[in-house]
Amino acid sequence: MDKSVTIDFEFDWGSRIKSDYAIRHVSEKILQIFKKQNAKGTFFISTETLPSSKEYIKMISDEGHEIASHGHRHTLDYDTKSKEELLFEIKTSKELLEDLTGKQIIGFRTPAFKRSKYTDEILEDLGFIYDSSTTRSSLRHRYKPMQYANSKKLIYVSISTIRDKLPSGVKWINLFGYKLTGDKPYIIYAHPFDFLSMREILKLYDRDKISPTVLLFYLARVGSLYNTLEKIVQNSTTIEDLIKNEVYTRENLS
Ligand SMILES: [Zn+2]
Structure with missing residues (x-):
């Protein structure tokens, strides 16, 4: 099966809190699971995490996984930034990762799936080959599928969906089962913070400020997420390899 399991490295809960706890406590275990299954994946890195993630990223890259960019700062306004601001975030991240690897x-x-009318142009100018920011989810309001995705040069590597609705995050697969629909290859994603226990979450968060979203994350952990990941990474390869093997072509832009 053509599939890539992808991991987004960012501060905890998409930088909602500036904590690197999950990166420090979960990265090695995720890597071991890939290794055990002899699988490869693509790791999208928000480079503001580099002070804590650097050593893991070197390790990940040296073990033959692909390193890709998840922007510099993980802010939630990548759809409304000016062209200069957006260029700064993406360029900084690419340069830091190229220096490192x-x-x-x-x-x-x-x-957060937030594409802007400048995203295509900036990625093309910086020499990116593919963009994995899109999803075929039918929840248009929340996930804005294929927003501003009009490039003739870039390959759009869309994140798969569960029953055409939720993007195929490992935490959702854990909750709703591994029945992906839509375009192949399957592109699945997870974050290090998805793997934290409720006890760890309570330690990190001010108990009074725990949002329903965080509780949902916890609910989605029914069963062991690590076991789910172990099943899912079987036969996973990097997106770069999927492209090399011509699973994607520019004619069949997904
Ligand atoms: Zn993210």
Whole structure:
């Protein structure tokens, strides 16, 4: 099966709190699971995490996984930034990752599915080959599928969906089962913070400020997320390899 399991490295809960706890406590275990299954994946890095994630990213890259860009700061306004601001975030991230890995960074994923009318142009100018910021989810209001995705040069690597609704996050697969629909190859995603226990969440968050979203995250952890990941990473490869093997072509832009 053509599939890539992708991991988004960012501060906890998409930088809602500036904590690097999950990166420090979960990264190695995720890597071990890939290794055990002899699988490869693509890791999208928000480079504001580099002070804590640097050593893991080197390790990930050296083990043959793909490193890609998840922007510099993981802010939730990548759809409303000016062109200069957006260029700064994406360019900074690409340069930092290329310095760190010594490899060309060809893939990008925008934070929170927020594409802008400038995203295509900036990615093309910076020499990116693909963008994995889109989804075929039918929840148009929340996930804005294929927003501003009009490039003739970029390859759009859409995140798969569960029953055409939810994007295929490992936490949702854990909750609703592994019945993906829509375009192949399957592109699945997870974050290090998805794997934290409720006890760890309570330690990180001010108990009074725990939002329903965070509780949902916890609910989605019914059963062991690590076991789910172990099943899901079987036969996973990097997006770069899917492209090399011509699973994607520019003619069949997804
Ligand atoms: Zn993210």
